[in-house]
Structures are given as structure tokens and as C-alpha cells.
Amino acid sequence: MAAWLGWVIESNWTDPFLFAVYSIVKPISGAAILVIMYGIISQGNYDNALFPYIYLGNAFYIYVGAVMTGVSWAVVDDREHYKTLKYMYIAPIYIPLYLLGRGVARFITGSIAVFITLAAGILFLNVKINFAEVDWLLFFVTLILGVVMLALLGLLLAGITLTVARHEGFIGEATAGALYIFSGAVFPLDVLPEWIRPIGYFMPTTYWLELLRRSLVGNVAQAFPTLASFSNLEILGILFGLSLFFGTISIWVFKICDARARELGLIDRTTNY
Amino acid sequence: MSATLAIETKDLGRIYKLRGNKKEARKELVALEGVNLTVERGELFGLLGPNGAGKTTLIKILTTLLSPTSGWARVAGADVNTEPDAVRPRINMVSGGESSGYGLLTVRENLWMFSQFYGVPSKEANERIEALLEMVGMKDRMHTKSSDLSTGLRQKMNIVRGFLTQPEVLFLDEPTLGLDVGAMRDVRKFILDWLKADKERTLLLTTHYMMEAEELCDRVAIINKGRVLACDKPSVLKHRLQKDALFEIEVSPLNGLTQQMLVDQPEVTKAAVTETETGAKLSLSLVEESALARVINLFTQKDVKVMNLTKRQPTLEDVFVDLVGRSMAEEEQHGQPEA
Ligand SMILES: Nc1ncnc2c1ncn2[C@@H]1O[C@H](COP(=O)(O)OP(=O)(O)OP(=O)(O)O)[C@@H](O)[C@H]1O
Numbered sequence: 381m382a383a384w385l386g387w388v389i390e391s392n393w394t395d396p397f398l399f400a401v402y403s404i405v406k407p408i409s410g411a412a413i414l415v416i417m418y419g420i421i422s423q424g425n426y427d428n429a430l431f432p433y434i435y436l437g438n439a440f441y442i443y444v445g446a447v448m449t450g451v452s453w454a455v456v457d458d459r460e461h462y463k464t465l466k467y468m469y470i471a472p473i474y475i476p477l478y479l480l481g482r483g484v485a486r487f488i489t490g491s492i493a494v495f496i497t498l499a500a501g502i503l504f505l506n507v508k509i510n511f512a513e514v515d516w517l518l519f520f521v522t523l524i525l526g527v528v529m530l531a532l533l534g535l536l537l538a539g540i541t542l543t544v545a546r547h548e549g550f551i552g553e554a555t556a557g558a559l560y561i562f563s564g565a566v567f568p569l570d571v572l573p574e575w576i577r578p579i580g581y582f583m584p585t586t587y588w589l590e591l592l593r594r595s596l597v598g599n600v601a602q603a604f605p606t607l608a609s610f611s612n613l614e615i616l617g618i619l620f621g622l623s624l625f626f627g628t629i630s631i632w633v634f635k636i637c638d639a640r641a642r643e644l645g646l647i648d649r650t651t652n653y
Numbered sequence: 654m655s656a657t658l659a660i661e662t663k664d665l666g667r668i669y670k671l672r673g674n675k676k677e678a679r680k681e682l683v684a685l686e687g688v689n690l691t692v693e694r695g696e697l698f699g700l701l702g703p704n705g706a707g708k709t710t711l712i713k714i715l716t717t718l719l720s721p722t723s724g725w726a727r728v729a730g731a732d733v734n735t736e737p738d739a740v741r742p743r744i745n746m747v748s749g750g751e752s753s754g755y756g757l758l759t760v761r762e763n764l765w766m767f768s769q770f771y772g773v774p775s776k777e778a779n780e781r782i783e784a785l786l787e788m789v790g791m792k793d794r795m796h797t798k799s800s801d802l803s804t805g806l807r808q809k810m811n812i813v814r815g816f817l818t819q820p821e822v823l824f825l826d827e828p829t830l831g832l833d834v835g836a837m838r839d840v841r842k843f844i845l846d847w848l849k850a851d852k853e854r855t856l857l858l859t860t861h862y863m864m865e866a867e868e869l870c871d872r873v874a875i876i877n878k879g880r881v882l883a884c885d886k887p888s889v890l891k892h893r894l895q896k897d898a899l900f901e902i903e904v905s906p907l908n909g910l911t912q913q914m915l916v917d918q919p920e921v922t923k924a925a926v927t928e929t930e931t932g933a934k935l936s937l938s939l940v941e942e943s944a945l946a947r948v949i950n951l952f953t954q955k956d957v958k959v960m961n962l963t964k965r966q967p968t969l970e971d972v973f974v975d976l977v978g979r980s981m982a983e984e985e986q987h988g989q990p991e992a
């Protein structure tokens with residue numbers, strides 16, 4: 381139900397051109413810029429393992445922006461824009477489930493963007509994936525687990541968003557931006573100063589991206605020391621553990637924020653965005 | 654079921670903490686204080702009060718959107734603060750004067766979606782939607798995207814959303830605000846018909862239209878500055894004033910006659926003066942009808958001519974004036990606590 385609503389809202393088919401721009405042109409041009417930058421810095425050395433590392437990390441990172449921010453943005457959207465949040469609230473539905481449903485729709489649109497980015501990379505941008513060597517089972521298990529994890533992180537942000545009446549739109553973006561840096565999306569964590577790295581080690585997204593890379597390009601991804609000493613299964617275990625940890629925290633934080641929002645009267649607050 | 658009250662509040666209060674400047678101490682605003690109300694099942698209960706009286710705050714608490722800072726409230730038998738999950742399936746709420754809804758969805762889709770949240774079987778939901786839209790004269794707009802509706806029509810759609818789930822207790826916050834006269838009449842009739850269909854249905858509405866409260870409501874609570882000043886049947890509230898005789902008098906220009914001079918007359922308890930193009934309109938409240946002679950006498954002295962004189966029955970407006978000391982319009986101008 382919520383997913384259907386999300387789908388209608390997210391895929392504004394009334395304007396297919398805008399939709400195309402948003403979900404196709406934007407990710408591809410983002411990836412292309414990255415490729416060009418890489419090309420200049422490495423002087424055209426696309427065979428280095430760093431290249432697929434960057435490209436895949438960037439491609440799958442689209443899910444973070446889509447699913448995680450999608451869930452938390454639903455709060456802003458319903459509260460400020462459609463003015464329906466209060467009606468959702470008094471309805472006999474479990475609000476976290478509704479918000480996660482909105483994330484499902486973002487997952488679908490996000491998948492289109494990820495797929496197109498990958499296809500473009502393989503066809504035009506020198507990204508080499510040997511399909512015979514792809515570990516499909518690992519790939520899909522990781523993908524699903526990761527998306528669930530992202531949706532739960534989104535719930536955490538949604539809770540915080542509920543209790544903040546101003547500038548709430550930035551919370552999702554800021555978190556997505558920070559995760560981009562700390563999760564080794566486009567550069568290995570080793571590049572960061574040592575004292576910052578633990579943040580990355582604590583982020584489930586780090587292990588998620590690493591596993592996705594490994595499942596698609598195998599050993600190339602392991603060429604970097606960050607997580608090289610861990611086996612796939614170990615990383616999957618860590619990812620699962622961290623997801624469980626953050627998932628539990630998310631639901632708990634959401635509950636607290638929800639009670640707080642009711643105390644402060646913020647559920648139907650609008651701020652003239 | 655019918656034994657329990659639809660709504661019950663006990664010493665209900667709500668204080669808003671206002672974030673002032675950093676230098677200023679945090680201010681507190683008392684939006685509701687010591688509210689004790691009981692509403693029986695089947696009642697159409699009205700909350701009447703000027704802007705900022707606390708009507709919306711009370712509705713928010715009763716619909717589980719806001720927690721009270723003191724006291725408690727039960728709706729449909731469950732505590733709104735500690736058992737919101739028991740309250741929510743039994744209620745619904747509509748606030749007027751705002752346009753909500755998913756613009757991309759059609760009227761039918763918007764409504765259908767909400768019905769699904771309440772677990773109404775899809776087929777039945779569609780039948781109800783059609784019937785309700787028919788009743789508010791919007792059936793031809795069923796497949797219009799809600800973003801393409803006028804504000805008034807969107808409000809009607811929102812009202813239909815409230816009725817659609819057949820709540821045990823329905824809260825309407827200024828349902829007719831911003832509607833034109835025809836639509837207002839439609840909505841009022843619709844409300845009455847809906848209640849008639851099932852005598853267990855309870856409806857609480859807020860308004861600051863005196864006539865609306867008087868025409869529709871079984872009982873009315875008059876609320877000002879967060880306090881309930883009186884609560885009873887409109888006829889009983891008015892009856893308390895029956896001992897006073899009320900006169901509306903249109904006169905020629907006042908020639909120096911002042912409101913004070915009128916009130917100074919013995920047996921004139923209240924006088925309101927509004928200047929008009931042709932002279933003035935006086936609204937007098939007299940202890941006894943015989944006092945009218947004295948007032949006319951005063952007119953003659955000042956050479957003020959009476960053009961029209963009517964005796965009228967007290968309205969809720971008079972009740973409000975009696976309780977608060979000034980009219981609701983005046984209260985809205987002067988009585989606003991600064992926010
Ligand atoms: N979220 C809030 N934070 C701080 N103060 C608030 C908040 N909501 C309402 N108030 C204040 O509480 C008081 C009561 O407001 P409320 O909205 O309940 O009045 P109302 O009777 O519904 O008025 P109206 O007729 O204008 O709708 C007002 O003084 C208002 O400024």
C-alpha cells in the first residue's frame with residue numbers, strides 16, 4: 381500500500397522527461413565525471429583495480445541516496461508538502477512500516493539508475509566485469525540485506541527528522557554525504573587519516589559496498605588492504621551484525637523521537653518551506 | 654459499548670514551551686487548562702471559541718497527535734496518551750481551511766488509499782467513496798487528479814476522507830472554514846444526515862461561527878483562553894439570558910449621544926454602538942422591557958430618530974458576551990496572547 385503510494389509519487393509519470401533526466405541522465409553524468417577525473421589523475425590507466433573500485437562504489441551508492449534518504453524524506457514530504465502526515469499518524473497503521481514502504485518505491489527507481497549506470501560503465505566507460513566470474517548468490521544476498529539496512533537507517537533519520545521542525549530536509553542529504561566519505565565509496569578507507577577510519581569500520585555501508593564489489597569483480601576488489609584480510613563470509617557476517625545493530629537502534633530511536641514529536645506538537649508542524 | 658462515553662477529559666491541560674531569543678527566558682503558553690468534558694455517544698458536540706482559544710489544541714490531543722501536559726483524556730474508551738493504538742482505529746479527523754492530499758493521485762485513489770489504512774474491504778471502500786462523493790456533489794470529479802481541484806473541492810474531498818472510514822468518533826476542526834455559502838450548507842446537511850444514519854456515531858466539531866454551533870450542535874462548550882466557560886445545550890445556554898430583553902435599534906446620527914450615556918441609564922445592562930452610513934445601530938440589553946421608554950426619552954432629548962426597532966431572542970453570541978465580557982470579534986482583536 382505504502383509502496384504503491386511511494387511509487388506513484390516517486391515516478392512522476394506525468395512528466396516522463398523529468399523522470400528520465402532524474403533517473404538516467406543524472407547518475408550517468410555523475411559516473412562519467414568520475415571516470416574523466418580518474419582518467420586524468422591516473423593518466424588513462426583503466427586497468428588498475430582502483431578503477432572498478434571507484435566505479436562500482438559510486439554506482440551502488442545511488443541506493444544510499446535513494447533508499448535511505450527516501451525513507452526520511454517521506455516525513456518531510458508528507459508533513460510539509462502534502463499535509464497528510466497527521467492523517468497518516470492518526471490512522472491505525474504502523475508508521476515505520478509505512479515509511480519503509482515509501483522506501484521500497486525508491487528502491488525500484490534507484491535500481492533502474494544503478495542498472496543503467498552499470499550498463500553504461502560496461503558498454504562505454506571501460507568498466508570490465510567478467511560475467512562468468514560473478515558470484516550472483518553473494519551479489520543478491522548482499523544487495524537485499526544492504527537495502528534493508530539502508531531502509532532501517534532511513535527510519536533512524538526519519539525519526540530525527542520528525543523532531544526537527546526546521547531545515548529537516550538537509551538531514552538525509554548530510555548523512556548520505558558523510559557516508560559517502562566514510563564508507564569507502566570512491567576511495568579505499570586507507571586514504572583517510574588513521575583516526576577517522578574507525579568511523580568507516582563502524583558503518584555497515586563500508587562492508588556492503590565491499591561485498592558488492594567482490595561479488596561482481598572478484599579479486600580485483602581485494603587488492604586494497606582495507607578489508608583484504610577478511611573472507612567474503614566474514615564480511616557478510618559483519619554486515620549482518622552491524623545491520624542488526626543499527627536496525628534495532630533505528631526502531632528504538634524512532635520510537636523515542638515519535639513520542640517526543642507528540643510532546644512538542646511537531647507532527648503537523650509546517651515551516652513554509 | 655454504548656455504556657462508555659465517547660469522549661471524557663479530566664483536568665486536561667496543555668502548555669506550549671515557546672523558544673524565544675537566546676537572551677530571553679523560555680516562555681510558556683498555556684493553551685488549555687483544566688478542561689473537563691464528557692461527550693456521550695451519538696452526540697454532536699461543538700467547541701465554540703475565538704482564534705487561539707485552544708480548540709485545535711484540544712482536538713490534537715484527542716486525536717493522539719499531541720500529548721497533554723496535565724490531566725488525561727479518553728476517546729472511545731481508551732486513553733489517548735497511553736493507548737493511542739486502541740484509539741486510532743475508532744476515530745478520524747478533518748481539519749478545514751487547509752488543502753491536503755496527494756496531488757498526483759485522483760480523488761478516488763486518495764480516498765481509497767486511506768480506506769485501506771483502516772482495513773475497509775476494497776469493494777466496499779469503492780462503494781462508500783462513490784456514495785459519499787455523490788452526497789457532496791463531487792461524483793463527476795472522482796477521476797480528477799486532486800491537484801487539479803479547487804481549494805474548496807479539495808476540502809470536500811478531505812471531509813469525505815473523514816467520513817469514509819465510519820469512525821465511532823469523528824473530529825472536525827472548522828470543517829466549513831473557507832467554503833462558500835452553498836458548500837457550507839451542503840456540508841452541514843451532510844453532517845446531520847451522517848449522524849442520523851447511526852445513532853452511536855459521535856461527532857465533535859469546532860467552529861467560530863455562532864450560527865453553525867447553534868444550528869448543528871446538541872451541546873456546545875464555549876471556550877476562551879484555554880478554559881471551558883460553559884457547556885450545555887444551546888437552548889439552555891441562551892435561556893440563562895432570557896431574563897434580559899434584547900433590542901436592536903437603528904437610529905439617525907447620534908448627535909453626541911454616547912455609549913456611556915446609554916449604559917448609565919438604570920436597567921440598561923449592556924449597550925453596543927456601531928456607526929452606520931445613515932446613523933447608528935444600537936444593540937441594547939435591558940433588565941426590563943419598560944426600560945425602553947427611558948432610552949427613547951434619551952433619544953428625544955438628543956433629537957435622535959428611531960428608524961427601526963426589533964426585539965430579538967438571545968443567541969450564542971450573547972452568551973459569549975455574557976461570559977467573556979466582550980464579543981468574540983473583539984476578543985479576537987484584543988485578547989490574543991502574544992505568540
Ligand atoms: N505548536 C505550537 N507551539 C506553540 N504554541 C502553539 C502551538 N500551537 C498552538 N499554539 C498556541 O496555543 C494557543 C491555542 O491555539 P489553538 O490552535 O488551539 O487555537 P484555536 O482555538 O484552534 O484557534 P483558531 O480558531 O485560530 O483555529 C494559541 O495561542 C496558539 O498560539
Ligand SMILES: [Mg+2]
Pocket residue numbers: 708709710826
Ligand atoms: Mg484552530
